[in-house]
C-alpha cells in the first residue's frame with residue numbers, strides 16, 4: 039500500500055522490549071476484586087468456584103502461549119513464567135501483557151457459567167497486568183516463593199478473620215476480629231483456629247494454603263491406537279494443576295525441565 043502523508047505518526051510509537059535472555063513473569067491481578075467478590079457472594083475466605091475459574095482461565099493462556107514454563111495463582115492473581123529463550127511477540131511488552139490479559143479475562147467471562155451455574159455475572163470483571171524480567175533462576179524462584187508466602191500469610195489471616203466473624207456462638211464484628219488479629223503472629227493465629235474453632239490449619243484444602251501451580255509434564259496417557267484399535271500407553275505432555283510447595287527444593291527437583299532456559303515442549 040502506498041504511504042500516506044499521515045503515516046509518519048507511526049514514528050511516535052515507543053515500543054518497549056523486554057530484556058533478552060531473562061525469565062519474563064507476567065502477573066495479572068483482578069481489579070477491585072474486594073467489591074467483585076462481595077457482589078458475587080464469594081464464599082469466605084475462599085471460594086472454590088472462583089479459584090477453579092481462575093485456574094481454567096490460566097490453562098487457556100498456557101495452551102495458547104507454549105513458551106510459558108509454568109503459572110502460579112492465588113486469590114485474584116495469576117503469574118505466568120516465560121522461558122529466557124522466548125521470542126514471543128519479539129518480546130514486545132505491550133503485545134505480551136495485553137494479549138495474555140485479554141485472553142485470561144475473556145476466558146474468565148466465557149467460562150463463568152461452568153463454575154457459577156445459574157448465578158449471573160452482574161458486571162464485567164477486569165484484570166491489570168505487568169511484566170517483570172528476572173535474570174537468574176534464583177531470582178525467579180524467589181519470585182515464586184514471594185507469591186506463595188503472600189498466599190500463606192493472607193490465607194492464614196483470612197481463615198482466622200472469617201472464623202471469628204462467622205462464629206455461630208460468639209460472632210465478632212469485623213473491627214473486633216481485626217483488633218484481635220492485629221496482635222497475633224502466625225503461631226497465635228494457628229492457636230486461635232485450633233483451640234476456638236477446632237481447625238487444624240494444616241488440614242485446610244492445599245489449594246487455599248499453597249495456591250495453584252500449573253505446568254506441563256510428560257505423563258503416561260492411555261489412548262486407543264488409530265492403527266490397531268487397541269489401548270496403548272503413550273508419553274504425552276499434560277497440563278498439570280498442583281497445590282504444592284514451591285518454596286522448598288522438592289518440586290523443582292522433581293520437575294527440573296521447568297527451569298531449563300530453552301523450550302521443552304515438543
Ligand code: GTP
Nearest residue numbers: 068069070071072075080081082083084085113114
Ligand atoms: P486492586 O487489585 O488494587 O484493584 O484491589 P482488590 O480489591 O482486587 O484487592 P486485592 O487484589 O489486594 O485482593 C484481592 C481481594 O479479592 C481480596 O482482598 C478479597 O477481598 C477478594 N477475594 C479474592 N479471592 C477471594 C475468595 O476466594 N473469597 C472471597 N470472599 N474474597 C476473595
Ligand code: MG
Nearest residue numbers: 067068069114
Ligand atoms: Mg486485585
